[in-house]
Amino acid sequence: MKPIQAFFTEDNAATAVEYAVMLAMILLSIIAAISQVGGASGSMWDNNSTQLKNAGF
16 A cells, blocks of 8 residues: 555656656647648549549549
């Protein structure tokens, strides 16, 4: 019981939690950015494909 109590009262535990929250926020930002770029590039490739079909290729 003492090791668990020491973990929660220790300053390093709070720092680890803060770093974990920051890492989660950074990862969510990266995932959101990738999905935005993926959607935009998907539309671009669809447009290119349509134009190539219309041109007879």
